[in-house]
Amino acid sequence: MLTLRPSSETDLPAITAIYAHHVLHGTGTFETTPPTEADMAGRRSDVLARGLPYLVAEQAGRVVGFAYCQWFKPRPAYRYSAEDSIYLHPEAAGQGIGKQLLTALMQHAETAGVRKLIAVIGDSGNRGSIGVHGALGFKRVGVIESCGWKFDRWLDIVLMDKSLGEGNGTAPEAGRA
Numbered sequence: 001m002l003t004l005r006p007s008s009e010t011d012l013p014a015i016t017a018i019y020a021h022h023v024l025h026g027t028g029t030f031e032t033t034p035p036t037e038a039d040m041a042g043r044r045s046d047v048l049a050r051g052l053p054y055l056v057a058e059q060a061g062r063v064v065g066f067a068y069c070q071w072f073k074p075r076p077a078y079r080y081s082a083e084d085s086i087y088l089h090p091e092a093a094g095q096g097i098g099k100q101l102l103t104a105l106m107q108h109a110e111t112a113g114v115r116k117l118i119a120v121i122g123d124s125g126n127r128g129s130i131g132v133h134g135a136l137g138f139k140r141v142g143v144i145e146s147c148g149w150k151f152d153r154w155l156d157i158v159l160m161d162k163s164l165g166e167g168n169g170t171a172p173e174a175g176r177a
Contacts, residue, residue: 001059002057002058002059002064002097002100003057003058003059004055004056004057004058004100004101004104005055005056005058006053006054006055006056007044007054007055007056007066007068009041011056011063011066012037012040012041012044013037014056014062014063014089015040015044015056015063015066016034016035016036016037016040018063018064018065018066018087018088018089019034019035019040019066019087020034020035021089021090022087023035025090026122027122027123027125027126027148027150027151027155028087028121028122028123028126028129029087029122030122030148030150030155032150044068046070047068047069047070050070050071051112051113052068052069052070052071052082052109052112052114053067053068053069053105053108053109053112054066054067054068055067055068055101055104055105055108057088057092057097057100057101059092059097063089064088064089064091064092064097065086065087065088065089065092065097065098065101066086066087066101067084067085067086067087067101067102067104067105068084068085068105069082069083069084069085069105069109069114069117070082070083070085071083072116072118080113080114080115080116080172081114081115081116081117081118082109082114082116082117082118083117083118083119083120084102084105084106084109084117084118084119086098086101086102086105086129086132088101093128094128098128098129098132099132099135099136102132102133102136103136105117106136106162106164109164110164110165113172113173114164115163115164115165115166115167115168115172116161116162116163116164116167116168117138117161117162117164118159118160118161119133119138119158119159119160119161120157120158120159121133121157121158121159121160122148122155122157123155123156123157123158124143124145124155124156124157124158126158130158130160133160133162134160136162137162138160138161138162139160139161139162140158140159140160141159141160141161142158142159143156143157143158143159144156144157144159
């Protein structure tokens with residue numbers, strides 16, 4: 001049975017290992033050197049300190065994926081827009097776990113006040129991520145061609161977005177920093 005839950009510090013070894021696999025073998029991230037567990041702990045802390053969700057998918061007592069969102073840009077006008085990130089253990093791919101994680105992430109992000117969720121998908125050939133986002137209502141809004149160099153080739157990024165909650169239909173609540 002799959003359990004989706006907020007991440008904890010004890011999940012960091014699994015999160016770090018999953019992400020390292022994608023850094024070393026995939027084009028979904030443009031990082032080329034896997035971050036350390038301390039690096040990943042700092043990144044997680046930064047997300048949580050901003051009141052944003054950082055979730056894990058657990059199956060049979062083992063973390064098989066994680067998802068989080070982070071503010072899209074640091075300037076105040078972007079404070080209602082966040083970028084999502086989802087990574088799965090390679091053995092968990094193709095089981096619908098990414099879709100479940102993204103669904104939960106969208107719900108948590110909306111609760112946190114996010115009005116626009118943005119996917120910055122590494123590699124225009126990343127059918128899995130593009131498909132999951134599209135299935136959940138994200139619209140493709142652009143491609144930035146050949147902006148990353150990894151594995152001795154140029155890679156595109158695909159931009160997709162989805163409005164959450166009231167989207168741009170109403171002004172956001174007053175007082176949010």
